[in-house]
Amino acid sequence: xxxxxxxxxxxxxxxxxxxxxxxxxxxxxxxxxxxxxxxxxxxxxxxxxxxxxxxxxxxxxxxxxxxxxxxxxxxxxxxxxxxxxxxxxxxxxxxxxxxxxxxxxxxxxxxxxxxxxxxxxxxxxxxxxxxxxxxxxxxxxxxxxxxxxxxxxxxxxxxxxxxxxxxxxxxxxxxxxxxxxxxxxxxxxxxxxxxxxxxxxxxxxxxxxxxxxxxxxxxxxxxxxxxxxxxxxxxxxxxxxxxxxxxxxxxxxxxxxxxxxxxxxxxxxxxxxxxxxxxxxxxxxxxxxxxxxxxxxxxxxxxxxxxxxxxxxxxxxxxxxxxxxxxxxxxxxxxxxxxxxxxxxxxxxxxxxxxxxxxxxxxxxxxxxxxxxxxxxxxxxxxxxxxxxxxxxxxxxxxxxxxxxxx
Amino acid sequence: xxxxxxxxxxxxxxxxxxxxxxxxxxxxxxxxxxxxxxxxxxxxxxxxxxxxxxxxxxxxxxxxxxxxxxxxxxxxxxxxxxxxxxxxxxxxxxxxxxxxxxxxxxxxxxxxxxxxxxxxxxxxxxxxxxxxxxxxxxxxxxxxxxxxxxxxxxxxxxxxxxxxxxxxxxxxxxxxxxxxxxxxxxxxxxxxxxxxxxxxxxxxxxxxxxxxxxxxxxxxxxxxxxxxxxxxxxxxxxxxxxxxxxxxxxxxxxxxxxxxxxxxxxxxxxxxxxxxxxxxxxxxxxxxxxxxxxxxxxxxxxxxxxxxxxxxxxxxxxxxxxxxxxxxxxxxxxxxxxxxxxxxxxxxxxxxxxxxxxxxxxxxxxxxxxxxxxx
Numbered sequence: 048x049x050x051x052x053x054x055x056x057x058x059x060x061x062x063x064x065x066x067x068x069x070x071x072x073x074x075x076x077x078x079x080x081x082x083x084x085x086x087x088x089x090x091x092x093x094x095x096x097x098x099x100x101x102x103x104x105x106x107x108x109x110x111x112x113x114x115x116x117x118x119x120x121x122x123x124x125x126x127x128x129x130x131x132x133x134x135x136x137x138x139x140x141x142x143x144x145x146x147x148x149x150x151x152x153x154x155x156x157x158x159x160x161x162x163x164x165x166x167x168x169x170x171x172x173x174x175x176x177x178x179x180x181x182x183x184x185x186x187x188x189x190x191x192x193x194x195x196x197x198x199x200x201x202x203x204x205x206x207x208x209x210x211x212x213x214x215x216x217x218x219x220x221x222x223x224x225x226x227x228x229x230x231x232x233x234x235x236x237x238x239x240x241x242x243x244x245x246x247x248x249x250x251x252x253x254x255x256x257x258x259x260x261x262x263x264x265x266x267x268x269x270x271x272x273x274x275x276x277x278x279x280x281x282x283x284x285x286x287x288x289x290x291x292x293x294x295x296x297x298x299x300x301x302x303x304x305x306x307x308x309x310x311x312x313x314x315x316x317x318x319x320x321x322x323x324x325x326x327x328x329x330x331x332x333x334x335x336x337x338x339x340x341x342x343x344x345x346x347x348x349x350x351x352x353x354x355x356x357x358x359x360x361x362x363x364x365x366x367x368x369x370x371x372x373x374x375x376x377x378x379x380x381x382x383x384x385x386x387x388x389x390x391x392x393x394x395x396x397x398x399x400x401x402x403x404x405x406x407x408x409x410x411x412x413x414x415x416x417x418x419x420x421x422x423x424x425x426x427x428x429x430x431x432x433x434x435x436x437x438x439x440x441x442x443x444x445x446x447x448x449x450x451x452x453x454x
Numbered sequence: 455x456x457x458x459x460x461x462x463x464x465x466x467x468x469x470x471x472x473x474x475x476x477x478x479x480x481x482x483x484x485x486x487x488x489x490x491x492x493x494x495x496x497x498x499x500x501x502x503x504x505x506x507x508x509x510x511x512x513x514x515x516x517x518x519x520x521x522x523x524x525x526x527x528x529x530x531x532x533x534x535x536x537x538x539x540x541x542x543x544x545x546x547x548x549x550x551x552x553x554x555x556x557x558x559x560x561x562x563x564x565x566x567x568x569x570x571x572x573x574x575x576x577x578x579x580x581x582x583x584x585x586x587x588x589x590x591x592x593x594x595x596x597x598x599x600x601x602x603x604x605x606x607x608x609x610x611x612x613x614x615x616x617x618x619x620x621x622x623x624x625x626x627x628x629x630x631x632x633x634x635x636x637x638x639x640x641x642x643x644x645x646x647x648x649x650x651x652x653x654x655x656x657x658x659x660x661x662x663x664x665x666x667x668x669x670x671x672x673x674x675x676x677x678x679x680x681x682x683x684x685x686x687x688x689x690x691x692x693x694x695x696x697x698x699x700x701x702x703x704x705x706x707x708x709x710x711x712x713x714x715x716x717x718x719x720x721x722x723x724x725x726x727x728x729x730x731x732x733x734x735x736x737x738x739x740x741x742x743x744x745x746x747x748x749x750x751x752x753x754x755x756x757x758x759x760x761x762x763x764x765x766x767x768x769x770x771x772x773x774x775x776x777x778x779x780x781x782x783x784x785x786x787x788x789x790x791x792x793x794x795x796x797x798x799x800x801x802x803x804x805x806x807x808x809x810x811x812x813x814x815x816x817x818x819x820x821x822x823x824x825x826x827x828x829x
Contacts, residue, residue: 066651096782134778139637139734141774144502148775151498165635169730172640176650190561228626229635234562257623258635 080179081154082383086127089114090149090158092170092181097137098259098284102362103162105314106184107132108353109363110159113370116348123374124381131155139169146170150179156383157182157373159366163283164188164230171196180385182373184366186309186331188234189442190453195385197392198412199369199404200362201332204441207235209417209434210279210307210330211242219276221249225266225290226281228255235281235309237453238444245449251275260286267293270304280308287311291323301326307419312360313428321426331361332415333401334428342400358426359400368399372406372413405437412440476674479757480667487663497652504659504727506767507666511720513748513763514669514756515713520745521753522677523709524689526607529614530717530744532621533589535736537718539625540588541725542638543572544581549642557640563630572631578645582722589718590711597710601703606692615738622737637732644726658726665723666760669716673756676712685709717744750792751799758801765800 091110093103114128131153133145149155157180161167164187174181174195186201226232243250251273254266282290307328313335335358349359380391393408405414414437420428444450512530519525546556575581625632647654676682688695688702695702725731751762773781796802
C-alpha cells in the first residue's frame, strides 16, 4: 500500500507541471482534423432528445439534405462528406461533451448545429480551444463574435430591429413583452426597451415564463389589461401553444392586438394549430413561401426526402445554407484547414433559398434580408414586408446610437 | 448490515474478512484510477471519466443518506450546484482579472462592479471552503427544520425536489449575476493553471480520483462506526431508536449534511473537469439521475453506488454515441431491467452469490435478508 501511495503521489506530482494561465499559447494543442482519406467527416450537433428535439431534428434533416446534394455532385475538393450525428440532448454540458468528441475522436473538419444560445455558449470554448469551426444556423441575441463560429442565422439588427421598425411604421405606440426565461428573450427585450425609449414607444409590461411552462392565463390577462397596441413574443417551444390558446380565450385577436413572434416558424405553426395563429405576425429572414427558384428547388427536395407534409422554416434554411457556404469557403481556400477557411470567408456568396447571402468576414455573420410575415389559415406564412435589401450584420449594434448603452 | 444472529466469533472473523476485502477493493480501485485509466484512455475519454467520477462522488453521499439512512435525497442537485457555482464564481473572477467583470456580466448586466455576494468568492480560500461548507450549511438549516418536524418518506423526497426546482428557477431568473440558463461557461484557468493544457486536465482528473477515494474511505468509516449502526437502525425503525433514548433527527441530520458536503465537492470539481456549470446540472432531472445511478448499482453498498453511478453515466455516453436518435429508449430499458429484476441494485447480486455459497458450505439456515431493501 505504501508503495502504491508513493507511486500515486509521484503520478500526481509528475502531472502537475502543465502550462500556467499566463504562459501564453506555448504549443499548438489544436486537434488536427482528418483529411487523409477520400471522405472527410463533418459533425452534426443537434438535440435529438429532450425539449428542443422537435425543432432541432428538422435542422439535422436539413443539414443532411445539403450534404447529400453536395455528395451527389462530387463532394468538396473531390472528397465525399460523411456526417457524424451526435445528440446534444437539450442539455448544455452534453453539448460541450459531444462537441469535444466530434473534434477530438472523430476529427471532423467542421461542425454544424446547436440551437439555443445556452448550447452555443457551452460549446464556444470547446471550438475555440481546439481551433475547429462551428456553423450556427439560428437567429440569436447578438453580442457575440467568436473567431471559430460562423453565424448563418440572423443577429438582432436583421430580425428584431426590423420588426420594431415595422411596428413603428404601422403606428403602434405601445407594446407588451412576453418571453421565455432565458438569455435570448431577456437580451432581446433589453434591446427592445432601448429602441422603444429612443423611438417614443411605450413598453407597458414585461413577463417571463420558465422554459416549457404552460401556465399563461395570468400573463394573457395582464396583456389584455395593459391595452397595448401590440405584443412582442419571444416565447420558445411548447409554451407558445399554451400562450396562444389563452390569448384567444382572453378574447384577444390579431386585429385587436397583433402579436409579433420571433421564434414561431412553419414547424411551430403546425404544432400550435393555425386556428390560434391566423393573422398573427412573425419576423424571420425566410419563409417556405419566399419567392425564387432556389427556394422552389429547396422546398421540393426537402419534401421529396422527408415527406410532403413537412414544412421548411428559417433555421432549416439557414442550416442548409451554412453547408453550402462552408463548401464555397473550402473551395476558395483549397483547404479544409480552419484558419485558411476563415481567411477565405469574406465575400463568399450563395444563392440561398432566402435569396443571395454574402459572408461578412470580419464578424463571420452573413448579410440577410429581414422579412415580416403573416400566418395564414393554411399554416403557411405570407410575407407582408421586407427590408428590400440584405442587411449588413451588426451583432453589437454599433451602428445604432440608441443601442450604445447595451454592451 | 451486520448480522447479529451469527455467533460472536464468527462475526469477528467475518469482520476481519470484510475489512481485508475492502482494502483489496480499495487498492484495486486506486490502481485502476491512477494507473490503468490514464494509460488506457485518450485525453478526451479521461476527461469524460473525470466527469463520471464527479457523479460517483454524489453517489457516495446518496449511499450514506438513502441507502443507509433511508432518506430519499431527490434534491442533491442543489448541493452539487452550490459547490459548482461557488467554484465557478471564483474561477470566473480569476479569469476576468483584477478590476474586470466576468464576461457575461459585461454582456447582460448593468452593474459596473461585482455584486456584493460575488465579492467574497474572489478569495480562493473562501471559495474553496464554500464549495463544501455552503452546501453543508444549507443542508443543516434545512435538515434540522425538516427532521425535527418529523417530515419523512415521500414528503421528504417531494420537499427536496421542490427545493431543487426553486433553486434552478432562481438561477435562471438572475441572468445578470448568475448567467441565467447559460450558467457560468468558458472557464479558462484553475488556480493559475491553464485548463486548455491537456496535462493540466490530467491533473484535474487525478485530483478528482483522489477526492473520490477519500470520500469512499470517509463514508466507509462512518458506515462501520457506531454511528453507522445507529443510522441503519433509524432507517429500519425510527420509533424504536427514539425509545432507546437517541434523537433520530440528529442521526439523520448528520447523514444529510455529509451527503450535501460530498455533492458540493463533486460540483466544485465538476467545474474544472467540464468547464461549465449551469442550471441544467441542478434541476429535477439531474437530481433524479444522481439517484438512479446509485439505485442501479445498489444504494446500500458503497461499491454498488459508486460503480452504478459511473456505469450509468458511461452508458449514457456510450449509448448516445452509438444510437444518437434512439439512445433514450435503451437507457430507459436499462433502468427498468435493473430495478425490476434487482430491486437492491447490481450489488445485491454479489450478496446473493455469497449467501448461496455460505449456505452450501455450512448447512446453517441462511441469514435474514437485509431489511433495508424495503425502505
